Amino acid sequence: MYYIDPHIHMISRITDDYERMAQCGCIAVSEPAFWAGFDRGSVEGFRDYFRHLTEFEPKRAAQFNIRHYSWLCINAKEAENVSLAREVIAMIPDFLDRPNVLGIGEIGLNKNTPNEATIFQEHVDLAMKTNELILIHTPHLEDKYKGTRMIIDMLKNDRRVDPARVLIDHVEEHTVRLALDGGFWCAMTLYPTTKCTPARAVDILEMVGTDNIMVNSAGDWGKSDPMAVPQLIQEMKHRGHSEAAIRKVVFENPLKFFRQSHRWQEWEIPEPSRDEVPAETQA
Amino acid sequence: MTPLAAEQALDRYFLEARAKLLDIAAILDRIGRGANASAVENDPRLVRIREAIAVLGDQSGGRAERIQRIFSLEYEPGWRMPEPK
Numbered sequence A: 001m002y003y004i005d006p007h008i009h010m011i012s013r014i015t016d017d018y019e020r021m022a023q024c025g026c027i028a029v030s031e032p033a034f035w036a037g038f039d040r041g042s043v044e045g046f047r048d049y050f051r052h053l054t055e056f057e058p059k060r061a062a063q064f065n066i067r068h069y070s071w072l073c074i075n076a077k078e079a080e081n082v083s084l085a086r087e088v089i090a091m092i093p094d095f096l097d098r099p100n101v102l103g104i105g106e107i108g109l110n111k112n113t114p115n116e117a118t119i120f121q122e123h124v125d126l127a128m129k130t131n132e133l134i135l136i137h138t139p140h141l142e143d144k145y146k147g148t149r150m151i152i153d154m155l156k157n158d159r160r161v162d163p164a165r166v167l168i169d170h171v172e173e174h175t176v177r178l179a180l181d182g183g184f185w186c187a188m189t190l191y192p193t194t195k196c197t198p199a200r201a202v203d204i205l206e207m208v209g210t211d212n213i214m215v216n217s218a219g220d221w222g223k224s225d226p227m228a229v230p231q232l233i234q235e236m237k238h239r240g241h242s243e244a245a246i247r248k249v250v251f252e253n254p255l256k257f258f259r260q261s262h263r264w265q266e267w268e269i270p271e272p273s274r275d276e277v278p279a280e281t282q283a
Numbered sequence B: 001m002t003p004l005a006a007e008q009a010l011d012r013y014f015l016e017a018r019a020k021l022l023d024i025a026a027i028l029d030r031i032g033r034g035a036n037a038s039a040v041e042n043d044p045r046l047v048r049i050r051e052a053i054a055v056l057g058d059q060s061g062g063r064a065e066r067i068q069r070i071f072s073l074e075y076e077p078g079w080r081m082p083e084p085k
């Protein structure tokens, strides 16, 4: 089964992870810009980070025939430094002609503060002026429900935003319908303790269906698992869900969302692997 | 997407549910055995855990979503939104 991990921070993973992911069928990843674990000191720190995301990671991934895409922004945690955030937003267009960039992200809220909301809106302004897709981080734990509603308020308040070009990430049981009912794409993150388990993600799929939804590992420098998407594939198989439904969630949906990027270049999509073809048609 | 038949789901997830309930019971015992247990008795986190446990015993469904909401801050309508530019 081929799959795409549409949200993984490979900068904080080792090369062996790329190799193991490729062995499990991963053929593309997308890497949103995020917090480094400390606040970066200057706009030049972000410039170097964006070079890493657009130059080095695509090369490292290509060694294992994995296509690497990225998203650019200053994350919500650093938005409290409004002047630095504005400098970064002004610098992002320098990288918007890089072929692996899919759009602006992961922007969003962290503690739902006024400064975070201001910088979120300024990222949306940039994305609207440059016709970019948007990838949204929703807050963690107790802040998620409130923050998701605030994010959706801001997106709906902006007439330029087409929800079909926005992906709301880290949805769980209490936020998934907010995203889908608003016409947005959404993603579930399979992450220990603080987000979804593969079993709960499959429960959510059983409740809301497979349209406009995808899954990711959000693998990063925290305790997380870059092999989480294959675990979801196993859980879906275990419950008897069809190969077509699995492929839609782990492969076709992220591809369909990414393809809306105005920089998207087609590549040869591999045929479904042998185990995805019904037995009676196999030679 | 058709979910598993109830009997199959029970067969498959019974031991996992049992193990997770034991984990929760043991965590609550661990807190209770610690020094100054009475001082945390009304800690808002423990209060929420008790509310969540009450949801488990309720047969009306949507338990995961309801427990998520117990652990969530309330949304405040009419908050001051920045304006698009």
Ligand SMILES: [Zn+2]
Residues within 6 Å of the ligand: A007, A009, A032, A034, A106, A218
């Ligand atoms: Zn992330």
